[in-house]
Amino acid sequence: MTSDIAVLAEDLTKFYGAQRGIENLNLDVKVGEVMGFLGPNGAGKTTTIRLLLDFLRPTRGHARILGLDPRRDKAVLHRQIGYLPGELAFPGRETAKDLLRFFGDARGGVAWSTVTSLAERLDLDLSRRVRAMSKGNKQKVGLVQAFMHQPALLILDEPTSGLDPLMQQEFLAMVRDARDNGQTVFMSSHVLAEVQSTADRVAIVRNGQLAAVEKVESLGRRAVRSVEIHFGDPVSRAEFTGLPGVSNVEVAGPVLRCTVDGRLDPLIKAAALHEVIDLLSAEPDLEETFLSYYYHSEGATDATAAAGA
Template identity: 50%
Template sequence: MATTSNVIEARSLTKRFGRHSALEGIDLSIGAGSVFGLIGPNGAGKTTAMRLMVDVIRPTSGTLRILGDDPRSAGPSLRASIGYLPGELRLESRITGRAMLNHFAEISGPVASGTINDLADRLHLELDRPVRTLSKGNKQKLGLVQAFMHRPPLLILDEPTSGLDPLVQQEFLAMVREARNGGQTVFLSSHVLSEIQQAADEVALLRAGRIITVSTVDELRAAAVRHVRARFASTTPDAVRSSVAGVASLSSLEVAGAQDVTTLTATVSGEIDAFVKAIARFTVVDLVVEEPDLEESVLTLYETGETDVQR
């Protein structure tokens, strides 16, 4: 296997199906020991990108290196170094989950003793039932176990929490953090933005086959919106409105007064420092600042196609 500083390296990666362009000029560099999230609505090209990485389909143009090798020519040794969970997992076998995982272990390489049972316990997966009798969520758990069980240097996970209940989702996120801390690289896609927010170090936003930004989650939060509610004593709505009128980060503002209390409701985009300084002159009775809403920020980016955190 070739030596490289990046686990995933894509340059001008393009995939077309007839006249339809599924991916257009994708550039990515993902280092070892990181979690990289790919966000995008259905049809954005997330699954296409992942299928290219595991050589299920092949690019129309551009270059792609996975663990230093070209997926088209690297062969079984590269595939054994990847834990892959497809977005549409179809498991209809009559054999048990345990038998299926033992079969996958023969393909992927050695699995440490007890690992399969440990992962199944964490995900609340019953291994001795026929696979075809499992629910969608339990089939998804089975897919996660087969991806993680041989501790590959790279995990490629397409919509990994689909069908999982919230408690199992949290356990999955713990598994991702442990993989990263152990030096593994995790590349995951999702349209569940809170999931990416909890798991990823870096995030790429994909729209219509193009990456419109790559940023850290912290940078994306900094560009996100905050919803603020505040109440002030001993002042008037006009005074509050006049004080915050020059704050450039305000994208909406409502101020009202009742019974000697002035109430402000606002949306702040990006940095909040100027807004806080503008209201500091008043007596603040109550202040609520909601956590940055990553979903709302991303939807804004999709609408504009622009961002200040572009790299």
């Protein structure tokens, strides 16, 4: 494992009896990179994170984290990792202040000014008992404990769960600050927009397998847009059915509606054979593109080919 790789998974596989958690996962996350780990609920994201942290033992395959073995070097590693689980459970009656002091001491000491600064950013009242907090405020406590020791690696499982939109934006700003500070972030989510503004690359899992690894900007090139064309006279549906990238063709007299995946050129050339009165093209919906391409398409991108995208 080279020094520029923070997370490495090779053939990482976990089965629960006959049920697949994750299978044949091969993935690397570079030092200083923000990697979005995307997939619908139940796709295998949490299983992968628990395997990386040695909370679960793999059926086969292995992982290396910050150049170390997650099982043999667990104690050393966990001081260098900030982990936010998908399901937070804070037992006891401690205030947020007491709980965060405990976490700080367990990690060898954390500057309290860092804790209070993070709490201010997230509008978190440290004097309140954690057990009495709302889900959103408990999530803030979880975020503070993950970030407060400025770990080399942040592993965050559905980090914005329960946060209101303003706090979601503040969290994303914290991720950008961490990247600027040279920290690595591995962040799972089922919401594309959550990682679009922060991630350098995204790894996409579907049904327990890696569907693709792509740079964030390449997702936009899979733009699916809705197009409506008004012609001077009625047109035939057959003229536009079968054009490259064109689907969902509907014709009502002189009005054509369709979906275009990728370049508009084939559609425009076919339309130019007629008098065009008006053309409306809706901005690509990246979330819709993402869902249709990776989750509903039978021909998902091969992970090996996509990794170089």
